[in-house]
Amino acid sequence: MGKGYPTIAFYPEKCNGCNDCVEACAQIKTETSEPVHSRISVAKDPDDEFYGLSLCRQCGDPRCVMDCPARALTKNEDTGVVHWDETKCVNCQICTLACPYAGITYNRITDQVMKCDLCNGDPACVKACAPMALEYKIGAEIYNTWGDLEDLFVPGVGACLGCNSELIMRHTLRRIGPNTVVATPPGCIPGVGSVGVNGITSTKTPVFHPLLTNTASMLAGVKRYYNRIGRDVTMLALAGDGGAADVGFQSLSGAAERGEQMIFVCVDNEGYMNTGVQRSSTTPYGAWTTTTPVGEALQGKTRDAKPLPLLMVLHSCEYVATAALPFMEDFYMKLDKAIEASKRGMAFIHIFSPCPTGWRFDPSQLIEVARKGVETNMVPLWEYENDLGRINITHVVNEPLPVVTYLKSIGKYRHLSDEQLVYIQRKTDERFELLKKFTKESKLEGLSDAA
Amino acid sequence: MRQQARKPFDKSKIPQDLCPIATELSELKTGDWRAERPVVDRDKCVKCATCWLYCPTQCVEEKPTWFEAGLEICKGCGVCAQECPHQAIAMVEEVEE
Numbered sequence: 168m169g170k171g172y173p174t175i176a177f178y179p180e181k182c183n184g185c186n187d188c189v190e191a192c193a194q195i196k197t198e199t200s201e202p203v204h205s206r207i208s209v210a211k212d213p214d215d216e217f218y219g220l221s222l223c224r225q226c227g228d229p230r231c232v233m234d235c236p237a238r239a240l241t242k243n244e245d246t247g248v249v250h251w252d253e254t255k256c257v258n259c260q261i262c263t264l265a266c267p268y269a270g271i272t273y274n275r276i277t278d279q280v281m282k283c284d285l286c287n288g289d290p291a292c293v294k295a296c297a298p299m300a301l302e303y304k305i306g307a308e309i310y311n312t313w314g315d316l317e318d319l320f321v322p323g324v325g326a327c328l329g330c331n332s333e334l335i336m337r338h339t340l341r342r343i344g345p346n347t348v349v350a351t352p353p354g355c356i357p358g359v360g361s362v363g364v365n366g367i368t369s370t371k372t373p374v375f376h377p378l379l380t381n382t383a384s385m386l387a388g389v390k391r392y393y394n395r396i397g398r399d400v401t402m403l404a405l406a407g408d409g410g411a412a413d414v415g416f417q418s419l420s421g422a423a424e425r426g427e428q429m430i431f432v433c434v435d436n437e438g439y440m441n442t443g444v445q446r447s448s449t450t451p452y453g454a455w456t457t458t459t460p461v462g463e464a465l466q467g468k469t470r471d472a473k474p475l476p477l478l479m480v481l482h483s484c485e486y487v488a489t490a491a492l493p494f495m496e497d498f499y500m501k502l503d504k505a506i507e508a509s510k511r512g513m514a515f516i517h518i519f520s521p522c523p524t525g526w527r528f529d530p531s532q533l534i535e536v537a538r539k540g541v542e543t544n545m546v547p548l549w550e551y552e553n554d555l556g557r558i559n560i561t562h563v564v565n566e567p568l569p570v571v572t573y574l575k576s577i578g579k580y581r582h583l584s585d586e587q588l589v590y591i592q593r594k595t596d597e598r599f600e601l602l603k604k605f606t607k608e609s610k611l612e613g614l615s616d617a618a
Numbered sequence: 619m620r621q622q623a624r625k626p627f628d629k630s631k632i633p634q635d636l637c638p639i640a641t642e643l644s645e646l647k648t649g650d651w652r653a654e655r656p657v658v659d660r661d662k663c664v665k666c667a668t669c670w671l672y673c674p675t676q677c678v679e680e681k682p683t684w685f686e687a688g689l690e691i692c693k694g695c696g697v698c699a700q701e702c703p704h705q706a707i708a709m710v711e712e713v714e715e
């Protein structure tokens with residue numbers, strides 16, 4: 168296997184043309200803020216709606232490297248950076264014509280070409296960009312570390328297009344590894360064929376299908392058997408919100424209270440998607456489902472979602488975290504900690520899992536919808552470590568978007584009235600304030616504040 | 619690819635009075651569900667692996683200078699095209715030649 172490389176992404180709709188990136192680049196490369204020395208620039212024609220970016224992309228197969236007659240440009244296979252060697256350059260400037268992105272430019276002051284080198288993996292322009300129109304994407308690090316490992320599910324499973332559950336189960340089990348017993352109670356994950364029928368399965372590790380009610384207690388029993396015979400095997404539950412928050416809750420709560428050693432992953436798609444989109448206790452207020460319809464009498468669900476991850480914190484689990492897959496580095500970090508914590512007791516990860524089929528949005532928007540959920544603070548990302556005794560917010564949203572930007576992207580919220588939108592915004596703010604109380608030194612202190 | 623999984627159980631060695639145990643892996647090829655196919659512009663791909671990271675089927679394969687979806691499995695959901703930070707992937711309708 169080769170390698171993936173970090174890259175700088177640009178979101179034109181966020182760029183306000185302030186040129187802070189340009190100054191930051193010039194500053195770090197030449198210690199002056201002269202734009203002429205900047206490797207990055209943004210510009211737009213008066214008719215254009217958005218700014219465009221001129222910046223080296225560190226192409227996979229760079230035209231500038233191909234066209235350089237002096238071999239002064241080379242692609243570094245380790246870092247992915249296209250490196251310019253001043254000593255070999257003959258100043259012909261062919262590279263500036265070869266590059267379709269204006270990523271290598273001629274500097275009339277130094278009389279040389281110049282290009283971005285990603286600042287050794289810590290780009291100054293990205294840090295300087297206040298509206299966050301530039302993002303340094305390091306997902307390639309996950310690919311480089313884990314991408315070479317066999318996916319522990321077969322390539323094709325019967326999940327819908329753009330299924331977040333499929334994405335979750337593949338990443339989770341690849342990271343946790345084959346020395347694992349997987350339990351998947353009724354829901355989408357066995358529904359797509361992970362357990363299988365008639366002697367045919369889609370999972371390459373031992374897997375079984377508990378009842379919706381007893382996932383955690385069955386896994387606890389399997390784990391205790393392995394402990395007794397002296398084998399170190401990881402227990403993993405891949406349950407939906409029904410199998411964790413509704414009818415599965417009593418066995419989960421019991422196992423958490425007893426400190427059973429397992430990783431319990433709740434794939435929260437906010438309803439019973441596998442059986443035709445019925446409400447669950449984690450379906451949010453206002454959401455349409457087939458059992459909370461929209462009509463004259465009802466306008467979606469009338470009750471608020473159960474805050475399952477906070478309930479698990481109050482069980483003093485070894486580790487509790489919320490996750491959303493747009494923030495994959497955050498999720499992998501939490502998996503690392505969950506694996507360690509599951510050697511001592513219960514590790515619970517609650518994953519926000521938008522469902523294109525049941526929530527009524529285009530499958531291609533899967534990651535974008537989940538990202539908006541986090542950026543509106545509807546789904547704060549945090550973790551709780553029992554020995555620290557408090558919650559740590561792992562992805563701080565400095566300026567949360569209004570919840571309506573998230574809600575309007577999803578069909579199940581299309582009917583919401585202005586009053587309902589106001590209510591959801593208020594509830595979201597209140598819940599976040601409550602969460603912040605748990606970030607204090609002791610969760611019990613936070614609670615007495617809340618009371 | 620580093621193999622992780624052990625081989626499934628040998629069917630002939632499973633006692634008849636045991637509960638049902640799977641001994642074969644499913645070979646579902648989901649590529650024939652696809653209505654649109656992701657097509658990668660190799661010039662634009664920078665190998666950032668974003669498509670691999672977010673592909674629900676994890677069918678994205680690494681090539682020498684680009685990444686692309688394995689069409690035997692790709693269901694055509696379009697997540698990769700939406701998430702590609704350099705707009706290097708276009709969704710193209712599948713039509714009979």
